[in-house]
Amino acid sequence: MHTTSGVVLMLPQDAAAAAEALQVGIFGPLDAHPPAKVEEEEEDVDAEGEEEVSRKRPPQQLPNGSPAKRPRLSNGYENGADATAPVTTPMDVDNQPDNHAYPSPLEGETAPPPIVRTDGPEQGTQVDKVEELAPDTTFIRLMDDDHAHAHGPDTTPSPSSAGPDNAPILLQCEWNPRDPSILAAAGTDALARVWTISRATTPPEPGQDHVSPHAHSLLDPEAPRDTTVTALSWTSDGASIAVATDSKNQAAVNVWSVDGTHLQTMEVSEPPVIKLSWNPSNTALLAISPDKGGALVTVYYSPAGNSLSYFLAGHDIAAKPLDAAWTSDAEFLLTGGDLLLCLHCTDTTITQVRKFETKEDDGFTQVLFDWRSKLAATSSDKGTLDLWDESGQRRSITAHQGAITAMRWQPLPANQPAADDERLIATGGDDCAILIWNARMPESKPKCFLTMDSPIVRLAFTPDGAFIAGATANQVLIWKVGSHAMPRASWSRPRHPGWLSPKANAEPEEEEDEHCLCWDADGQKLAYGSNSRLAVINFSR
Numbered sequence: 032m033h034t035t036s037g038v039v040l041m042l043p044q045d046a047a048a049a050a051e052a053l054q055v056g057i058f059g060p061l062d063a064h065p066p067a068k069v070e071e072e073e074e075d076v077d078a079e080g081e082e083e084v085s086r087k088r089p090p091q092q093l094p095n096g097s098p099a100k101r102p103r104l105s106n107g108y109e110n111g112a113d114a115t116a117p118v119t120t121p122m123d124v125d126n127q128p129d130n131h132a133y134p135s136p137l138e139g140e141t142a143p144p145p146i147v148r149t150d151g152p153e154q155g156t157q158v159d160k161v162e163e164l165a166p167d168t169t170f171i172r173l174m175d176d177d178h179a180h181a182h183g184p185d186t187t188p189s190p191s192s193a194g195p196d197n198a199p200i201l202l203q204c205e206w207n208p209r210d211p212s213i214l215a216a217a218g219t220d221a222l223a224r225v226w227t228i229s230r231a232t233t234p235p236e237p238g239q240d241h242v243s244p245h246a247h248s249l250l251d252p253e254a255p256r257d258t259t260v261t262a263l264s265w266t267s268d269g270a271s272i273a274v275a276t277d278s279k280n281q282a283a284v285n286v287w288s289v290d291g292t293h294l295q296t297m298e299v300s301e302p303p304v305i306k307l308s309w310n311p312s313n314t315a316l317l318a319i320s321p322d323k324g325g326a327l328v329t330v331y332y333s334p335a336g337n338s339l340s341y342f343l344a345g346h347d348i349a350a351k352p353l354d355a356a357w358t359s360d361a362e363f364l365l366t367g368g369d370l371l372l373c374l375h376c377t378d379t380t381i382t383q384v385r386k387f388e389t390k391e392d393d394g395f396t397q398v399l400f401d402w403r404s405k406l407a408a409t410s411s412d413k414g415t416l417d418l419w420d421e422s423g424q425r426r427s428i429t430a431h432q433g434a435i436t437a438m439r440w441q442p443l444p445a446n447q448p449a450a451d452d453e454r455l456i457a458t459g460g461d462d463c464a465i466l467i468w469n470a471r472m473p474e475s476k477p478k479c480f481l482t483m484d485s486p487i488v489r490l491a492f493t494p495d496g497a498f499i500a501g502a503t504a505n506q507v508l509i510w511k512v513g514s515h516a517m518p519r520a521s522w523s524r525p526r527h528p529g530w531l532s533p534k535a536n537a538e539p540e541e542e543e544d545e546h547c548l549c550w551d552a553d554g555q556k557l558a559y560g561s562n563s564r565l566a567v568i569n570f571s572r
């Protein structure tokens with residue numbers, strides 16, 4: 032049973048034998064028909080408004096675009112195949128050693144049109160409804176009405192549907208990992224704020240969250256209006272947050288307490304800082320920035336104030352952005368392009384522990400470490416998911432056609448024992464597909480195959496790992512992990528010029544560059560950001 036855009040795919044009881052003959056797996060038939068072209072409509076913004084917004088684009092923003100439009104996968108009536116078309120002979124994937132997805136997005140496959148399924152006379156026909164979350168959404172104003180940023184510790188936010196004129200570009204948003212009411216955001220035009228947003232016990236009407244009358248600013252009151260906040264990172268206990276700023280070609284990293292008290296400042300040689308990450312014990316903060324034509328990795332120790340650095344000569348982070356992931360309090364992985372290193376922090380320096388064997392055409396874009404399985408995962412712009420063990424052994428999965436745009440390990444409750452035979456990781460790509468893999472059995476087919484109507488821009492698991500949200504430039508779908516036949520809920524962004532790309536003279540159909548998606552600590556609220564808009568979506572399990 033499959034779902035795309037809220038459409039249910041089911042098989043009748045009397046067709047079970049035929050389905051088996053056609054090799055219909057739990058993720059749908061292996062062969063289908065090409066999808067119909069989908070046309071998007073979006074409100075136009077006048078040229079003057081777009082020119083105003085375009086000036087806020089960070090000068091060295093990480094490339095996050097899609098190289099080309101990929102074949103879109105669809106199994107709904109609206110975008111799907113002709114129900115009367117003949118069914119072709121299914122592929123024999125069981126004898127293929129290529130680790131392709133099932134059905135493979137590399138083949139541009141689509142599922143057949145929906146038909147009804149019955150699960151037996153006691154349950155009858157199963158027709159579930161996908162919950163539409165749009166009515167239960169609050170939009171957060173990124174700036175005050177006068178467009179002036181805070182000149183003090185507090186500002187006044189409110190739910191908003193204001194226009195995008197002079198609005199900052201949202202680059203990142205993150206919920207506090209412990210307090211589900213605290214949301215931080217960073218971006219252009221001195222956007223660095225922490226809001227308090229809690230679900231009302233008895234809201235007067237849907238979508239009316241109670242927003243605190245004050246929001247803490249995470250910038251010095253004298254910070255210039257054109258300051259760009261390029262990165263932020265909470266400590267795992269939610270007590271502190273680090274923000275990186277870029278103002279007039281000067282960079283700095285500042286640490287603030289959760290209540291808005293400034294704790295520490297670290298100087299950075301060159302902007303922009305493209306990555307901030309705390310180690311597991313929250314005693315060291317890793318930062319990645321350019322330096323003298325190369326790349327500089329700096330580890331700051333808090334609150335002592337000392338730092339260590341590691342320099343990569345000639346590595347252009349604008350062309351090959353670096354990513355890092357801590358594997359312990361003193362060691363971390365560093366990747367970008369065809370580079371994958373394990374580095375160790377001593378008392379006085381950062382030393383190389385291992386240089387992993389890679390290929391010249393590798394294009395690593397992200398690295399994530401899983402402390403349960405001790406496996407590291409890297410994603411690439413070629414659609415390959417690589418899993419690395421502690422000995423450096425590499426196991427590759429051809430996961431997507433085109434770039435992998437999002438990757439997440441499934442979080443599990445701390446008191447839940449890890450299964451010896453299963454550890455799940457999700458990937459999303461330009462091919463509009465979301466796949467969930469068992470990292471302990473990388474040779475096997477994906478456990479879950481989901482599709483959306485356009486390229487995936489972000490993925491987010493709830494903190495307990497029970498649900499996964501996938502986002503495109505226009506929509507968010509939420510599935511229950513292990514019950515992926517149809518989405519549990521759907522959210523489509525309302526028309527508003529603030530969603531549009533900040534690129535000068537951008538075409539209306541051009542997809543945005545900046546997106547964020549994250550769950551609160553309770554898995555009840557989902558923040559979705561795109562360019563100049565930030566939505567908080569309530570989700571009832």
